[in-house]
Amino acid sequence: MRRAARQRLEIGAMLAPSVLLLVLFVLLPLCIVAAYSFALRDSYGAVLPGFTLQNYADLFQSVYLLVFVNSLELAASTTILCLLIGYPVAYFIAFKAGRWAPALLLLLLIPFWINFLIRISAWVVLLGRGGLINQGMLWTGLIDAPVGMLGTYGATLVGMVYAFLPLTVFPIYAALQPIDRKLIEAGADLGAGPAETFFRVTLPLSLPGVLAAALFVFVPSMGVFAIPVLLGGGKDIILGNLIVQLFLEFRNIPLGAAVSMLLLALAGVGILLYMRALRWVERMQ
Amino acid sequence: MQDNSPAQPAVDLRGVVKRFGTMTAVDHLDLTIRSGEFFTMLGASGCGKTTTLRLIAGFELPTEGQILISGQDVSDIPAYQRPVHTVFQSYALFPHLTILDNVAFPLRVRRLPRAEQRARAMAALEMVQMGRYGDRKPSQLSGGQQQRVALARALVNEPTVLLLDEPLGALDLKLRKEMQLELKDMQRRLGITFVFVTHDQEEALTLSDRIALMQGGRIVQLDTPANLYNAPQSLYAAEFIGETNLIPARMVSADHGSSVVEALGQTYRAEGTTASAGAAVTLALRPERVRREPAGTGPVGELVEIDFIGTDLRLTYRMADGSKVIVRQQNSGGIPPAIGERMPLGFETDSLRIFTS
Numbered sequence: 001m002r003r004a005a006r007q008r009l010e011i012g013a014m015l016a017p018s019v020l021l022l023v024l025f026v027l028l029p030l031c032i033v034a035a036y037s038f039a040l041r042d043s044y045g046a047v048l049p050g051f052t053l054q055n056y057a058d059l060f061q062s063v064y065l066l067v068f069v070n071s072l073e074l075a076a077s078t079t080i081l082c083l084l085i086g087y088p089v090a091y092f093i094a095f096k097a098g099r100w101a102p103a104l105l106l107l108l109l110i111p112f113w114i115n116f117l118i119r120i121s122a123w124v125v126l127l128g129r130g131g132l133i134n135q136g137m138l139w140t141g142l143i144d145a146p147v148g149m150l151g152t153y154g155a156t157l158v159g160m161v162y163a164f165l166p167l168t169v170f171p172i173y174a175a176l177q178p179i180d181r182k183l184i185e186a187g188a189d190l191g192a193g194p195a196e197t198f199f200r201v202t203l204p205l206s207l208p209g210v211l212a213a214a215l216f217v218f219v220p221s222m223g224v225f226a227i228p229v230l231l232g233g234g235k236d237i238i239l240g241n242l243i244v245q246l247f248l249e250f251r252n253i254p255l256g257a258a259v260s261m262l263l264l265a266l267a268g269v270g271i272l273l274y275m276r277a278l279r280w281v282e283r284m285q
Numbered sequence: 286m287q288d289n290s291p292a293q294p295a296v297d298l299r300g301v302v303k304r305f306g307t308m309t310a311v312d313h314l315d316l317t318i319r320s321g322e323f324f325t326m327l328g329a330s331g332c333g334k335t336t337t338l339r340l341i342a343g344f345e346l347p348t349e350g351q352i353l354i355s356g357q358d359v360s361d362i363p364a365y366q367r368p369v370h371t372v373f374q375s376y377a378l379f380p381h382l383t384i385l386d387n388v389a390f391p392l393r394v395r396r397l398p399r400a401e402q403r404a405r406a407m408a409a410l411e412m413v414q415m416g417r418y419g420d421r422k423p424s425q426l427s428g429g430q431q432q433r434v435a436l437a438r439a440l441v442n443e444p445t446v447l448l449l450d451e452p453l454g455a456l457d458l459k460l461r462k463e464m465q466l467e468l469k470d471m472q473r474r475l476g477i478t479f480v481f482v483t484h485d486q487e488e489a490l491t492l493s494d495r496i497a498l499m500q501g502g503r504i505v506q507l508d509t510p511a512n513l514y515n516a517p518q519s520l521y522a523a524e525f526i527g528e529t530n531l532i533p534a535r536m537v538s539a540d541h542g543s544s545v546v547e548a549l550g551q552t553y554r555a556e557g558t559t560a561s562a563g564a565a566v567t568l569a570l571r572p573e574r575v576r577r578e579p580a581g582t583g584p585v586g587e588l589v590e591i592d593f594i595g596t597d598l599r600l601t602y603r604m605a606d607g608s609k610v611i612v613r614q615q616n617s618g619g620i621p622p623a624i625g626e627r628m629p630l631g632f633e634t635d636s637l638r639i640f641t642s
Contacts, residue, residue: 180375180377182373182375182377183377183379183380185342185344185364185371185373185377186371186373186377186378186379187365187379187390188343188344188363188364188365189342189343189344189364189365189369189370189371189439190365190370190390190391190394190438190439190442191365191366191391191394191395191442192365192390192394193363193365194365196394197365200379200390200393200394201379201381204381205380205381284381
């Protein structure tokens, strides 16, 4: 008994610092945001104590509904593009790269050492009228005059895919790498060509990684605000930059807090869907 | 034997070489596997037996030479188009498919009608007594059960040749013996050519019609189990297959088929390599061909070790020159000899073979 109590105390003591950190810097701010989302404000933007559901009711205005649709659409496009590009990359590293695999994985990590905003700013330079891409196309005679790429939806999408691609490669790689190579040989041995072996054996076995990758991209991409502003010219407003605008420009902190809570709820739904799908895939295996 | 089997060999390897970088795994191999036989490639790890099997399956392509299956040159044909199926050592069952779907896999790939896929897969499962497990997943089966499923999956498509890569290696001894009998029985019933790879000489002797003993990417001896055991053509074969007494000897007179050697202070007539008179050679004989002869005139040994095997007694004698001779005699239930006994040993001369050391 005393031994068990002592052990519990030790475990508690070891967990205390991280629990304290989480409470102070995650749970507490979250509670504050939640509290703000029910608060009132005066016409100068100051937050007044009180309780109202008006902020949430305001979210149903068509301006904001459009933002939700935009956000979901951008997140879905980003996710699909990332999976379509990331899967072959992960496949190559896991199956074909051999001894170069660790080096390639490291290359994927290197961009993370550079500040996110600086990397996105680099795309501003690349995509600009005098940027490398336009100059290259002019030089090869592909175009006669510089093309305006910045400030378009395409530019936003390029930035989004660029930012989230490594996050898709890693979980898919992690799912592909441990697949027993004998299973792929067995597929061929039993008469299935390379494509059929891929769709009947490799792809189903890597689905948990694909699901994780989808989650890693879809959920955070709804909250991004720098990319649509810097590359998309702020024309397409998504949840991320809506929150920034409400807090900093419109000084409507309660409404911004309500949008934040909505974003949190969407993330929760995303995670629930992921867990559902994962259980389905695992039952299949 | 099947010397009068159809002229068309099941598998024909012609001058096959396989190199991995600077390493030669298979070295100018010529090998003809007859249709319908149980053929075993036997050897220590790294002897090239598994690589040869993978070459036949198509997982590896030969660096040089030709591979023919049923007379058709398949040297450049990928694995999925070859009429052979493999039973893998690790079974390689698809973890995401049920047992029935695993077995139906090669039929599904061929786009057979669903009902036929199901019926044939079920029949194959019944054949290996796994009919009740169709709905399970591979992870829910024991090793022995997975082995049976792997066998059913490889046989369901009725391949010309079935390749088996140490399929019993992961099973415990009792199950292993059981599966050996079943494999042999199944091969006889189906009449499919089995190409079996193992490092277990006992397994090879039990199962095979013919055995290719391999070393360093080459075949050391290709023979029936009885010939391989009774008439090994090299010291390596004599040592690898079964237990063998190797006695240092000296050539007295060389003659084809019947040379005279001197060993343990006696002279013996024996078959084997002809070396020039006076040369140091090795005399090989099986422990069960040595007899304790209390009234004999053979070399005298002192009993230093008794191993009780069950059906047999394994007796180790130290001879006058310090070499050891092992005697295997049937356990007839009497009082076993005592350590320290001195006993003249008689060698059955027709089992003696001479090898150059």
